[in-house]
Amino acid sequence: SVYSCSLFWRATVQSCVSSVVFPVKKIDEFAFSASTFQKCNRKEPDFDxxxxxxxxxxxxxxxxxxxxISFSGLEPVEILELKIEAGHxxxxVDQNFKNCKLYGLSKTRLxxxxxxxxRNGVDVAGFIPEIKKVCEYELDGKVLLLPIKGEGTSTVxxxxxNSTLTTSFEETKKDGETYMxxxxxxxxFDPGFVSFNFENLFNGDKELGDNINKVLNDNWQDVFQDVKSGYEQALSLVAEGIINQFFTKLSAEDVFD
Incomplete structure:
Protein backbone atom coordinates (compact mmCIF):
# COMPACT_ATOMS: atom_id res chain seq x y z
CA SER A 1 0.00 0.00 0.00
CA VAL A 2 1.15 3.50 -0.51
CA TYR A 3 0.64 5.64 2.57
CA SER A 4 -1.38 8.56 1.29
CA CYS A 5 -1.37 11.80 3.22
CA SER A 6 -1.21 15.43 2.17
CA LEU A 7 2.54 15.23 2.76
CA PHE A 8 5.12 12.47 2.65
CA TRP A 9 4.92 10.29 5.74
CA ARG A 10 8.42 10.22 7.18
CA ALA A 11 9.62 8.43 10.28
CA THR A 12 13.08 8.16 11.74
CA VAL A 13 14.63 6.14 14.51
CA GLN A 14 18.05 6.45 16.03
CA SER A 15 19.71 3.08 15.62
CA CYS A 16 19.41 0.54 12.82
CA VAL A 17 16.86 2.21 10.58
CA SER A 18 17.80 5.69 9.46
CA SER A 19 14.59 6.44 7.64
CA VAL A 20 11.47 5.09 6.05
CA VAL A 21 9.67 7.33 3.55
CA PHE A 22 6.29 6.53 2.03
CA PRO A 23 5.01 8.11 -1.21
CA VAL A 24 1.82 10.01 -1.88
CA LYS A 25 -0.62 8.42 -4.29
CA LYS A 26 -4.13 9.26 -5.38
CA ILE A 27 -6.67 6.63 -4.42
CA ASP A 28 -9.54 6.19 -6.86
CA GLU A 29 -11.07 2.95 -5.61
CA PHE A 30 -13.32 2.33 -2.64
CA ALA A 31 -13.49 -0.97 -0.84
CA PHE A 32 -14.16 -0.29 2.80
CA SER A 33 -16.18 1.79 5.25
CA ALA A 34 -16.97 1.81 8.94
CA SER A 35 -20.23 0.03 8.18
CA THR A 36 -18.39 -2.98 6.74
CA PHE A 37 -16.13 -3.40 9.77
CA GLN A 38 -17.30 -5.80 12.49
CA LYS A 39 -18.00 -3.91 15.71
CA CYS A 40 -17.20 -5.39 19.13
CA ASN A 41 -18.75 -4.66 22.51
CA ARG A 42 -16.17 -3.97 25.22
CA LYS A 43 -18.56 -5.27 27.89
CA GLU A 44 -19.14 -8.67 26.31
CA PRO A 45 -17.13 -11.67 27.60
CA ASP A 46 -16.12 -12.61 24.05
CA PHE A 47 -14.67 -9.15 23.32
CA ASP A 48 -11.12 -10.42 22.69
CA ILE A 69 -8.94 6.40 4.60
CA SER A 70 -6.72 7.29 1.60
CA PHE A 71 -5.12 3.86 1.66
CA SER A 72 -4.09 2.10 -1.53
CA GLY A 73 -4.05 -1.45 -0.22
CA LEU A 74 -1.62 -3.88 1.35
CA GLU A 75 -0.55 -5.53 -1.89
CA PRO A 76 1.96 -4.15 -2.18
CA VAL A 77 3.07 -1.78 0.55
CA GLU A 78 5.24 0.83 -1.18
CA ILE A 79 8.19 2.56 0.49
CA LEU A 80 10.11 5.33 -1.26
CA GLU A 81 13.27 5.10 0.83
CA LEU A 82 14.57 2.65 3.39
CA LYS A 83 18.00 2.66 4.99
CA ILE A 84 19.21 -0.14 7.23
CA GLU A 85 22.55 0.55 8.84
CA ALA A 86 25.42 -1.91 9.08
CA GLY A 87 25.21 -4.74 11.57
CA HIS A 88 27.76 -5.44 14.27
CA VAL A 93 27.63 -2.39 4.98
CA ASP A 94 24.84 0.17 5.06
CA GLN A 95 21.87 -1.02 3.01
CA ASN A 96 20.29 1.79 1.02
CA PHE A 97 17.01 0.91 -0.66
CA LYS A 98 14.51 2.94 -2.66
CA ASN A 99 11.25 2.36 -4.53
CA CYS A 100 10.52 -0.69 -2.41
CA LYS A 101 7.49 -2.92 -2.64
CA LEU A 102 6.53 -5.31 0.16
CA TYR A 103 4.30 -8.23 -0.72
CA GLY A 104 2.59 -10.69 1.60
CA LEU A 105 1.49 -8.71 4.67
CA SER A 106 -2.18 -9.22 3.79
CA LYS A 107 -1.73 -12.98 4.20
CA THR A 108 -0.99 -12.64 7.92
CA ARG A 109 -2.91 -15.18 10.00
CA LEU A 110 -3.62 -13.54 13.34
CA ARG A 119 -2.94 0.50 29.94
CA ASN A 120 -3.91 1.84 26.51
CA GLY A 121 -2.02 -0.92 24.75
CA VAL A 122 -2.49 -3.50 22.02
CA ASP A 123 -0.83 -6.92 21.73
CA VAL A 124 -0.84 -8.79 18.43
CA ALA A 125 0.56 -12.15 17.34
CA GLY A 126 0.41 -13.89 14.00
CA PHE A 127 2.01 -16.03 11.33
CA ILE A 128 3.05 -14.62 7.94
CA PRO A 129 3.69 -17.25 5.26
CA GLU A 130 5.92 -14.99 3.20
CA ILE A 131 7.13 -11.40 2.87
CA LYS A 132 8.85 -10.43 -0.36
CA LYS A 133 10.76 -7.13 -0.48
CA VAL A 134 11.67 -5.87 -3.95
CA CYS A 135 13.76 -2.68 -4.03
CA GLU A 136 16.36 -0.76 -5.92
CA TYR A 137 19.51 -1.07 -3.82
CA GLU A 138 22.92 0.49 -3.36
CA LEU A 139 25.63 -1.34 -1.39
CA ASP A 140 29.31 -0.69 -0.74
CA GLY A 141 30.96 -2.56 2.12
CA LYS A 142 31.63 -6.08 3.33
CA VAL A 143 29.56 -9.13 4.23
CA LEU A 144 31.23 -12.07 5.99
CA LEU A 145 34.55 -10.23 5.38
CA LEU A 146 33.95 -10.33 1.60
CA PRO A 147 33.55 -7.10 -0.39
CA ILE A 148 30.07 -6.36 -1.73
CA LYS A 149 29.37 -3.44 -4.04
CA GLY A 150 26.73 -2.62 -6.58
CA GLU A 151 23.40 -1.07 -7.40
CA GLY A 152 20.36 -2.50 -9.09
CA THR A 153 17.31 -4.56 -8.19
CA SER A 154 17.23 -6.65 -5.03
CA THR A 155 14.79 -9.26 -3.81
CA VAL A 156 14.70 -10.46 -0.20
CA ASN A 162 6.24 -15.98 13.53
CA SER A 163 5.58 -12.41 14.57
CA THR A 164 4.43 -10.28 17.48
CA LEU A 165 3.52 -6.62 17.70
CA THR A 166 2.99 -4.37 20.70
CA THR A 167 1.85 -0.77 20.54
CA SER A 168 0.30 1.88 22.76
CA PHE A 169 -2.23 4.58 22.01
CA GLU A 170 -3.45 7.96 23.17
CA GLU A 171 -7.10 8.95 23.01
CA THR A 172 -8.26 12.36 21.82
CA LYS A 173 -11.73 13.83 21.39
CA LYS A 174 -12.91 15.37 18.13
CA ASP A 175 -16.47 16.38 17.31
CA GLY A 176 -17.71 14.34 20.25
CA GLU A 177 -15.97 11.15 19.19
CA THR A 178 -12.84 9.38 20.45
CA TYR A 179 -9.85 8.84 18.18
CA MET A 180 -6.79 6.73 18.92
CA PHE A 189 9.61 -11.67 14.12
CA ASP A 190 11.50 -14.89 13.49
CA PRO A 191 11.60 -16.19 9.92
CA GLY A 192 12.10 -19.85 9.17
CA PHE A 193 14.00 -19.05 6.00
CA VAL A 194 15.46 -16.00 4.21
CA SER A 195 16.79 -15.71 0.67
CA PHE A 196 18.70 -12.86 -0.97
CA ASN A 197 19.22 -11.87 -4.59
CA PHE A 198 21.13 -8.72 -5.52
CA GLU A 199 21.27 -8.15 -9.26
CA ASN A 200 24.10 -6.27 -10.99
CA LEU A 201 26.69 -6.62 -8.24
CA PHE A 202 30.21 -5.51 -9.16
CA ASN A 203 29.02 -3.63 -12.26
CA GLY A 204 27.30 -6.69 -13.64
CA ASP A 205 30.13 -9.20 -13.16
CA LYS A 206 27.93 -12.32 -13.16
CA GLU A 207 30.50 -14.69 -11.68
CA LEU A 208 31.35 -12.42 -8.74
CA GLY A 209 27.68 -11.52 -8.23
CA ASP A 210 26.54 -15.14 -8.27
CA ASN A 211 29.27 -16.06 -5.79
CA ILE A 212 28.27 -13.34 -3.34
CA ASN A 213 24.58 -14.21 -3.60
CA LYS A 214 25.46 -17.86 -2.96
CA VAL A 215 27.50 -16.91 0.12
CA LEU A 216 24.62 -14.80 1.43
CA ASN A 217 22.12 -17.61 0.94
CA ASP A 218 24.39 -20.34 2.30
CA ASN A 219 24.85 -18.24 5.45
CA TRP A 220 21.43 -16.61 5.59
CA GLN A 221 20.94 -17.17 9.31
CA ASP A 222 24.13 -15.36 10.32
CA VAL A 223 23.62 -12.62 7.74
CA PHE A 224 19.99 -11.93 8.60
CA GLN A 225 20.51 -12.14 12.35
CA ASP A 226 23.02 -9.29 12.13
CA VAL A 227 20.52 -6.94 10.45
CA LYS A 228 17.32 -8.37 11.92
CA SER A 229 16.78 -5.48 14.33
CA GLY A 230 16.90 -3.05 11.42
CA TYR A 231 14.22 -4.97 9.56
CA GLU A 232 12.12 -5.19 12.73
CA GLN A 233 12.28 -1.43 13.21
CA ALA A 234 11.41 -0.83 9.56
CA LEU A 235 8.37 -3.10 9.78
CA SER A 236 7.41 -1.47 13.09
CA LEU A 237 7.18 1.86 11.28
CA VAL A 238 5.21 0.30 8.43
CA ALA A 239 2.74 -1.32 10.85
CA GLU A 240 2.32 1.86 12.88
CA GLY A 241 1.63 3.83 9.72
CA ILE A 242 -1.04 1.37 8.62
CA ILE A 243 -2.74 1.31 12.04
CA ASN A 244 -2.73 5.09 12.39
CA GLN A 245 -4.08 5.62 8.91
CA PHE A 246 -6.97 3.32 9.78
CA PHE A 247 -7.76 4.92 13.14
CA THR A 248 -7.28 8.50 11.91
CA LYS A 249 -10.50 8.14 9.93
CA LEU A 250 -12.43 5.70 12.12
CA SER A 251 -13.27 6.62 15.69
CA ALA A 252 -13.45 4.25 18.64
CA GLU A 253 -17.22 4.58 18.40
CA ASP A 254 -17.05 3.28 14.82
CA VAL A 255 -15.32 0.05 15.83
CA PHE A 256 -16.42 -0.54 19.43
CA ASP A 257 -19.85 -0.63 21.09
Missing amino acids: ECVLTAAQGGLAQLTHPVKE QTVA SKFRFDFD ILRDI KFKNTKFA
Whole structure:
Protein backbone atom coordinates (compact mmCIF):
# COMPACT_ATOMS: atom_id res chain seq x y z
CA SER A 1 0.00 0.00 0.00
CA VAL A 2 1.15 3.50 -0.51
CA TYR A 3 0.64 5.64 2.57
CA SER A 4 -1.38 8.56 1.29
CA CYS A 5 -1.37 11.80 3.22
CA SER A 6 -1.21 15.43 2.17
CA LEU A 7 2.54 15.23 2.76
CA PHE A 8 5.12 12.47 2.65
CA TRP A 9 4.92 10.29 5.74
CA ARG A 10 8.42 10.22 7.18
CA ALA A 11 9.62 8.43 10.28
CA THR A 12 13.08 8.16 11.74
CA VAL A 13 14.63 6.14 14.51
CA GLN A 14 18.05 6.45 16.03
CA SER A 15 19.71 3.08 15.62
CA CYS A 16 19.41 0.54 12.82
CA VAL A 17 16.86 2.21 10.58
CA SER A 18 17.80 5.69 9.46
CA SER A 19 14.59 6.44 7.64
CA VAL A 20 11.47 5.09 6.05
CA VAL A 21 9.67 7.33 3.55
CA PHE A 22 6.29 6.53 2.03
CA PRO A 23 5.01 8.11 -1.21
CA VAL A 24 1.82 10.01 -1.88
CA LYS A 25 -0.62 8.42 -4.29
CA LYS A 26 -4.13 9.26 -5.38
CA ILE A 27 -6.67 6.63 -4.42
CA ASP A 28 -9.54 6.19 -6.86
CA GLU A 29 -11.07 2.95 -5.61
CA PHE A 30 -13.32 2.33 -2.64
CA ALA A 31 -13.49 -0.97 -0.84
CA PHE A 32 -14.16 -0.29 2.80
CA SER A 33 -16.18 1.79 5.25
CA ALA A 34 -16.97 1.81 8.94
CA SER A 35 -20.23 0.03 8.18
CA THR A 36 -18.39 -2.98 6.74
CA PHE A 37 -16.13 -3.40 9.77
CA GLN A 38 -17.30 -5.80 12.49
CA LYS A 39 -18.00 -3.91 15.71
CA CYS A 40 -17.20 -5.39 19.13
CA ASN A 41 -18.75 -4.66 22.51
CA ARG A 42 -16.17 -3.97 25.22
CA LYS A 43 -18.56 -5.27 27.89
CA GLU A 44 -19.14 -8.67 26.31
CA PRO A 45 -17.13 -11.67 27.60
CA ASP A 46 -16.12 -12.61 24.05
CA PHE A 47 -14.67 -9.15 23.32
CA ASP A 48 -11.12 -10.42 22.69
CA GLU A 49 -12.36 -13.11 20.30
CA CYS A 50 -14.55 -10.58 18.52
CA VAL A 51 -11.63 -8.17 18.07
CA LEU A 52 -9.47 -10.96 16.68
CA THR A 53 -12.15 -11.90 14.15
CA ALA A 54 -12.77 -8.26 13.25
CA ALA A 55 -9.05 -7.59 12.81
CA GLN A 56 -8.61 -10.60 10.53
CA GLY A 57 -11.59 -9.50 8.48
CA GLY A 58 -10.34 -5.93 8.35
CA LEU A 59 -6.94 -7.14 7.19
CA ALA A 60 -8.59 -8.93 4.30
CA GLN A 61 -10.49 -5.78 3.33
CA LEU A 62 -7.34 -3.64 3.50
CA THR A 63 -5.79 -5.79 0.80
CA HIS A 64 -7.66 -3.52 -1.63
CA PRO A 65 -7.60 0.27 -2.00
CA VAL A 66 -9.63 2.16 0.59
CA LYS A 67 -10.64 5.62 -0.56
CA GLU A 68 -12.27 6.51 2.76
CA ILE A 69 -8.94 6.40 4.60
CA SER A 70 -6.72 7.29 1.60
CA PHE A 71 -5.12 3.86 1.66
CA SER A 72 -4.09 2.10 -1.53
CA GLY A 73 -4.05 -1.45 -0.22
CA LEU A 74 -1.62 -3.88 1.35
CA GLU A 75 -0.55 -5.53 -1.89
CA PRO A 76 1.96 -4.15 -2.18
CA VAL A 77 3.07 -1.78 0.55
CA GLU A 78 5.24 0.83 -1.18
CA ILE A 79 8.19 2.56 0.49
CA LEU A 80 10.11 5.33 -1.26
CA GLU A 81 13.27 5.10 0.83
CA LEU A 82 14.57 2.65 3.39
CA LYS A 83 18.00 2.66 4.99
CA ILE A 84 19.21 -0.14 7.23
CA GLU A 85 22.55 0.55 8.84
CA ALA A 86 25.42 -1.91 9.08
CA GLY A 87 25.21 -4.74 11.57
CA HIS A 88 27.76 -5.44 14.27
CA GLN A 89 29.32 -8.67 13.05
CA THR A 90 28.80 -10.21 9.61
CA VAL A 91 27.20 -7.29 7.74
CA ALA A 92 29.60 -4.34 7.57
CA VAL A 93 27.63 -2.39 4.98
CA ASP A 94 24.84 0.17 5.06
CA GLN A 95 21.87 -1.02 3.01
CA ASN A 96 20.29 1.79 1.02
CA PHE A 97 17.01 0.91 -0.66
CA LYS A 98 14.51 2.94 -2.66
CA ASN A 99 11.25 2.36 -4.53
CA CYS A 100 10.52 -0.69 -2.41
CA LYS A 101 7.49 -2.92 -2.64
CA LEU A 102 6.53 -5.31 0.16
CA TYR A 103 4.30 -8.23 -0.72
CA GLY A 104 2.59 -10.69 1.60
CA LEU A 105 1.49 -8.71 4.67
CA SER A 106 -2.18 -9.22 3.79
CA LYS A 107 -1.73 -12.98 4.20
CA THR A 108 -0.99 -12.64 7.92
CA ARG A 109 -2.91 -15.18 10.00
CA LEU A 110 -3.62 -13.54 13.34
CA SER A 111 -3.66 -15.60 16.52
CA LYS A 112 -4.05 -12.67 18.94
CA PHE A 113 -5.28 -9.09 18.67
CA ARG A 114 -5.96 -7.80 22.16
CA PHE A 115 -6.86 -4.28 23.26
CA ASP A 116 -5.98 -3.44 26.86
CA PHE A 117 -7.86 -0.25 27.70
CA ASP A 118 -6.45 -0.14 31.24
CA ARG A 119 -2.94 0.50 29.94
CA ASN A 120 -3.91 1.84 26.51
CA GLY A 121 -2.02 -0.92 24.75
CA VAL A 122 -2.49 -3.50 22.02
CA ASP A 123 -0.83 -6.92 21.73
CA VAL A 124 -0.84 -8.79 18.43
CA ALA A 125 0.56 -12.15 17.34
CA GLY A 126 0.41 -13.89 14.00
CA PHE A 127 2.01 -16.03 11.33
CA ILE A 128 3.05 -14.62 7.94
CA PRO A 129 3.69 -17.25 5.26
CA GLU A 130 5.92 -14.99 3.20
CA ILE A 131 7.13 -11.40 2.87
CA LYS A 132 8.85 -10.43 -0.36
CA LYS A 133 10.76 -7.13 -0.48
CA VAL A 134 11.67 -5.87 -3.95
CA CYS A 135 13.76 -2.68 -4.03
CA GLU A 136 16.36 -0.76 -5.92
CA TYR A 137 19.51 -1.07 -3.82
CA GLU A 138 22.92 0.49 -3.36
CA LEU A 139 25.63 -1.34 -1.39
CA ASP A 140 29.31 -0.69 -0.74
CA GLY A 141 30.96 -2.56 2.12
CA LYS A 142 31.63 -6.08 3.33
CA VAL A 143 29.56 -9.13 4.23
CA LEU A 144 31.23 -12.07 5.99
CA LEU A 145 34.55 -10.23 5.38
CA LEU A 146 33.95 -10.33 1.60
CA PRO A 147 33.55 -7.10 -0.39
CA ILE A 148 30.07 -6.36 -1.73
CA LYS A 149 29.37 -3.44 -4.04
CA GLY A 150 26.73 -2.62 -6.58
CA GLU A 151 23.40 -1.07 -7.40
CA GLY A 152 20.36 -2.50 -9.09
CA THR A 153 17.31 -4.56 -8.19
CA SER A 154 17.23 -6.65 -5.03
CA THR A 155 14.79 -9.26 -3.81
CA VAL A 156 14.70 -10.46 -0.20
CA ILE A 157 12.20 -13.20 0.66
CA LEU A 158 11.31 -14.19 4.23
CA ARG A 159 9.20 -17.31 4.81
CA ASP A 160 7.38 -18.97 7.71
CA ILE A 161 7.44 -15.89 9.92
CA ASN A 162 6.24 -15.98 13.53
CA SER A 163 5.58 -12.41 14.57
CA THR A 164 4.43 -10.28 17.48
CA LEU A 165 3.52 -6.62 17.70
CA THR A 166 2.99 -4.37 20.70
CA THR A 167 1.85 -0.77 20.54
CA SER A 168 0.30 1.88 22.76
CA PHE A 169 -2.23 4.58 22.01
CA GLU A 170 -3.45 7.96 23.17
CA GLU A 171 -7.10 8.95 23.01
CA THR A 172 -8.26 12.36 21.82
CA LYS A 173 -11.73 13.83 21.39
CA LYS A 174 -12.91 15.37 18.13
CA ASP A 175 -16.47 16.38 17.31
CA GLY A 176 -17.71 14.34 20.25
CA GLU A 177 -15.97 11.15 19.19
CA THR A 178 -12.84 9.38 20.45
CA TYR A 179 -9.85 8.84 18.18
CA MET A 180 -6.79 6.73 18.92
CA LYS A 181 -3.25 7.62 17.89
CA PHE A 182 -0.74 4.78 18.11
CA LYS A 183 2.93 5.10 19.05
CA ASN A 184 5.90 3.11 20.35
CA THR A 185 5.07 0.24 18.01
CA LYS A 186 7.45 -2.71 18.22
CA PHE A 187 7.28 -5.48 15.65
CA ALA A 188 9.34 -8.62 16.32
CA PHE A 189 9.61 -11.67 14.12
CA ASP A 190 11.50 -14.89 13.49
CA PRO A 191 11.60 -16.19 9.92
CA GLY A 192 12.10 -19.85 9.17
CA PHE A 193 14.00 -19.05 6.00
CA VAL A 194 15.46 -16.00 4.21
CA SER A 195 16.79 -15.71 0.67
CA PHE A 196 18.70 -12.86 -0.97
CA ASN A 197 19.22 -11.87 -4.59
CA PHE A 198 21.13 -8.72 -5.52
CA GLU A 199 21.27 -8.15 -9.26
CA ASN A 200 24.10 -6.27 -10.99
CA LEU A 201 26.69 -6.62 -8.24
CA PHE A 202 30.21 -5.51 -9.16
CA ASN A 203 29.02 -3.63 -12.26
CA GLY A 204 27.30 -6.69 -13.64
CA ASP A 205 30.13 -9.20 -13.16
CA LYS A 206 27.93 -12.32 -13.16
CA GLU A 207 30.50 -14.69 -11.68
CA LEU A 208 31.35 -12.42 -8.74
CA GLY A 209 27.68 -11.52 -8.23
CA ASP A 210 26.54 -15.14 -8.27
CA ASN A 211 29.27 -16.06 -5.79
CA ILE A 212 28.27 -13.34 -3.34
CA ASN A 213 24.58 -14.21 -3.60
CA LYS A 214 25.46 -17.86 -2.96
CA VAL A 215 27.50 -16.91 0.12
CA LEU A 216 24.62 -14.80 1.43
CA ASN A 217 22.12 -17.61 0.94
CA ASP A 218 24.39 -20.34 2.30
CA ASN A 219 24.85 -18.24 5.45
CA TRP A 220 21.43 -16.61 5.59
CA GLN A 221 20.94 -17.17 9.31
CA ASP A 222 24.13 -15.36 10.32
CA VAL A 223 23.62 -12.62 7.74
CA PHE A 224 19.99 -11.93 8.60
CA GLN A 225 20.51 -12.14 12.35
CA ASP A 226 23.02 -9.29 12.13
CA VAL A 227 20.52 -6.94 10.45
CA LYS A 228 17.32 -8.37 11.92
CA SER A 229 16.78 -5.48 14.33
CA GLY A 230 16.90 -3.05 11.42
CA TYR A 231 14.22 -4.97 9.56
CA GLU A 232 12.12 -5.19 12.73
CA GLN A 233 12.28 -1.43 13.21
CA ALA A 234 11.41 -0.83 9.56
CA LEU A 235 8.37 -3.10 9.78
CA SER A 236 7.41 -1.47 13.09
CA LEU A 237 7.18 1.86 11.28
CA VAL A 238 5.21 0.30 8.43
CA ALA A 239 2.74 -1.32 10.85
CA GLU A 240 2.32 1.86 12.88
CA GLY A 241 1.63 3.83 9.72
CA ILE A 242 -1.04 1.37 8.62
CA ILE A 243 -2.74 1.31 12.04
CA ASN A 244 -2.73 5.09 12.39
CA GLN A 245 -4.08 5.62 8.91
CA PHE A 246 -6.97 3.32 9.78
CA PHE A 247 -7.76 4.92 13.14
CA THR A 248 -7.28 8.50 11.91
CA LYS A 249 -10.50 8.14 9.93
CA LEU A 250 -12.43 5.70 12.12
CA SER A 251 -13.27 6.62 15.69
CA ALA A 252 -13.45 4.25 18.64
CA GLU A 253 -17.22 4.58 18.40
CA ASP A 254 -17.05 3.28 14.82
CA VAL A 255 -15.32 0.05 15.83
CA PHE A 256 -16.42 -0.54 19.43
CA ASP A 257 -19.85 -0.63 21.09
